[in-house]
Amino acid sequence: MELLAVSKTFPAELIAEAAAAGQRLFGESRAQECLEKIPALSPQLRWHFIGHLQSNKVRKVLPLCEAFHSVDSTALALDFERIAAEEGCRPQVYLQVNVAGDGRKFGFTADSVRREIGPLLALKRVEVIGLMTIPPLVADPELSREHFAALRELRDRIGTETGIPLPGLSMGMSADFETAIEEGATVVRVGSVLFGAR
Numbered sequence: 001m002e003l004l005a006v007s008k009t010f011p012a013e014l015i016a017e018a019a020a021a022g023q024r025l026f027g028e029s030r031a032q033e034c035l036e037k038i039p040a041l042s043p044q045l046r047w048h049f050i051g052h053l054q055s056n057k058v059r060k061v062l063p064l065c066e067a068f069h070s071v072d073s074t075a076l077a078l079d080f081e082r083i084a085a086e087e088g089c090r091p092q093v094y095l096q097v098n099v100a101g102d103g104r105k106f107g108f109t110a111d112s113v114r115r116e117i118g119p120l121l122a123l124k125r126v127e128v129i130g131l132m133t134i135p136p137l138v139a140d141p142e143l144s145r146e147h148f149a150a151l152r153e154l155r156d157r158i159g160t161e162t163g164i165p166l167p168g169l170s171m172g173m174s175a176d177f178e179t180a181i182e183e184g185a186t187v188v189r190v191g192s193v194l195f196g197a198r
């Protein structure tokens, strides 16, 4: 289980402090912030992109981040594949799934990810390593448990159906990371409990 320290909106100096305390893995959600902060910080740090990425921003961010948590359509994954080949990158991606089915604008549904994942697992440059979800905002993290469990079951089911096990489960934020870990998260995306309120 890895802790992704979500540093979006926080200045490079604060990230450098966390790095001095031993944290190496950081998450950003806006292309412009990546372009400003990542080159300004130690090359020892590792970066994951966690936001919705418009296809016209992919080329800029791809060389800066080792993984992308919010690949929310097959079209975007294919953009990644083409641009990664041109730029010489090998991005790891999580497919964002709306397991709660709450009619969000972005993300696969449980059905669409099962239907569409086959060709995505065969991509040469893009390595699909798992699934990611953001459950609906609720006051009690216990209410998110069923969505975390649903993502884990979906991940396992896809492994059985395709014969290619998916290791990654990106789930859990400041309010509910403990529950997500209990349900099998392999990476939690935690910002405000580490860095303060945004």
Ligand SMILES: *Cc1c(COP(=O)(O)O)cnc(C)c1O
Pocket (backbone or CB within 6 Å): 006, 008, 029, 050, 051, 134, 172, 173, 174, 175, 189, 190, 191, 192, 193
């Ligand atoms: C901002 C953000 C987080 C971190 O949220 P906190 O509540 O500050 O821990 C996690 N995941 C995504 C996708 C985010 O945009």
